[in-house]
Amino acid sequence: MSAVVTAEANGQKATMPAAIVVEKIVKRYGDFEAVRGVNFTVAEGEIFGLLGPNGAGKSTLIRMMTTLIPVTSGRALVAGYDVMKDADAVRRAIGVIPQALTSDQDLTVEENLSIYAKLYSVPREQRERNIAEVLEAVDLLKWRKAETKTLSGGMRRRLEIARGLVHNPRIFFLDEPTTGLDPVSRIAVWEMLNNLKKTRNLTMLVTTHYMEEADRLCDRIAIVDHGTLVALGTPVELKQSVPGSNVVEVQFARESDEWMRRLQALPDVTDVQSQSAGVYRVLTSNGSKTTTQLVEMAASLDEQIGSLSVQNTSLDDVFVHYTGRQLRDEQVKSVFVMPTRPGANP
Numbered sequence: 364m365s366a367v368v369t370a371e372a373n374g375q376k377a378t379m380p381a382a383i384v385v386e387k388i389v390k391r392y393g394d395f396e397a398v399r400g401v402n403f404t405v406a407e408g409e410i411f412g413l414l415g416p417n418g419a420g421k422s423t424l425i426r427m428m429t430t431l432i433p434v435t436s437g438r439a440l441v442a443g444y445d446v447m448k449d450a451d452a453v454r455r456a457i458g459v460i461p462q463a464l465t466s467d468q469d470l471t472v473e474e475n476l477s478i479y480a481k482l483y484s485v486p487r488e489q490r491e492r493n494i495a496e497v498l499e500a501v502d503l504l505k506w507r508k509a510e511t512k513t514l515s516g517g518m519r520r521r522l523e524i525a526r527g528l529v530h531n532p533r534i535f536f537l538d539e540p541t542t543g544l545d546p547v548s549r550i551a552v553w554e555m556l557n558n559l560k561k562t563r564n565l566t567m568l569v570t571t572h573y574m575e576e577a578d579r580l581c582d583r584i585a586i587v588d589h590g591t592l593v594a595l596g597t598p599v600e601l602k603q604s605v606p607g608s609n610v611v612e613v614q615f616a617r618e619s620d621e622w623m624r625r626l627q628a629l630p631d632v633t634d635v636q637s638q639s640a641g642v643y644r645v646l647t648s649n650g651s652k653t654t655t656q657l658v659e660m661a662a663s664l665d666e667q668i669g670s671l672s673v674q675n676t677s678l679d680d681v682f683v684h685y686t687g688r689q690l691r692d693e694q695v696k697s698v699f700v701m702p703t704r705p706g707a708n709p
């Protein structure tokens with residue numbers, strides 16, 4: 364369960380200069396090793412996703428790469444500078460959005476940005492232009508005079524993103540930029556990040572708990588678990604690395620201890636995950652054949668199927684494959700249960 368897929372075959376990316384290089388990096392808190400020797404490289408212009416369950420070490424990795432905490436051993440180069448030896452040069456090259464919201468509620472949108480621009484020594488004559496540009500980029504220009512406490516959660520996140528960009532960094536670190544936002548605001552933030560990447564030629568390292576977003580927007584994804592990198596590749600490579608190319612999701616009307624064994628015994632089936640009572644995700648290398656056989660099996664046992672769907676392997680499946688669990692409790696897909704028809708078998 365610990366294969367590492369690399370994107371080295373992707374010739375174009377491999378030849379591009381690296382924005383971030385992390386080598387055998389370790390972070391120890393007393394006896395506890397939060398990060399245990401992680402290696403990866405992020406190419407210039409890439410959106411690189413860091414995925415992992417709570418406590419995996421994502422924020423710790425970001426804090427080391429952004430010079431906020433010292434590295435215990437190994438090294439990280441950001442924009443070519445060693446985070447331990449050249450912290451100031453690293454800081455000038457990067458923008459950071461920490462996991463917690465940190466903009467000052469009592470200041471206006473513009474004041475929050477202005478303070479940061481000064482902190483980063485943006486020359487006075489450039490400040491106003493930069494502030495207008497980043498506010499435009501995150502679609503907050505008309506809110507520039509608004510007090511931050513009057514903004515919605517999504518707008519506040521956008522303000523934080525604008526603030527991280529006000530000194531024109533080349534590399535942008537974002538720790539869970541969309542957590543806590545409703546689905547519409549999440550999509551808006553990711554679209555904005557995608558535009559920023561294109562228009563500002565930014566490299567981005569983003570952590571997220573949302574698989575579909577990572578799938579759509581990250582060029583490559585690293586999955587970390589217990590401080591270790593367990594998989595690395597493009598979303599397509601990661602999905603291909605999981606045995607089985609389709610997922611059949613089935614719900615049996617009657618729960619039975621036997622379903623797991625019966626499903627595993629079907630030809631082409633590579634894995635079976637129990638979702639909830641009577642509901643299974645069946646990974647298979649032949650979705651249509653497995654579906655047919657599954658229906659025939661249920662019919663021969665005189666069992667009813669409540670619902671059935673065939674999908675391609677998702678990043679959720681990749682995540683479960685490499686970490687052995689769902690990303691977060693709320694990430695567990697809700698199951699659609701067909702209403703029982705009058706006269707149907709219970």
Ligand SMILES: Nc1ncnc2c1ncn2[C@@H]1O[C@H](COP(=O)(O)OP(=O)(O)OP(=O)(O)O)[C@@H](O)[C@H]1O
Pocket residue numbers: 392395397415416417418419420421422423424462
């Ligand atoms: N200052 C600290 N002292 C001791 N342990 C720490 C400290 N900071 C983090 N840890 C531990 O290191 C591990 C990794 O934490 P980290 O915050 O990096 O996880 P994460 O992947 O960002 O999780 P989440 O998804 O919840 O944000 C956790 O077990 C955490 O308790």
Ligand SMILES: [Mg+2]
Pocket residue numbers: 421422423462538
């Ligand atoms: Mg974190």
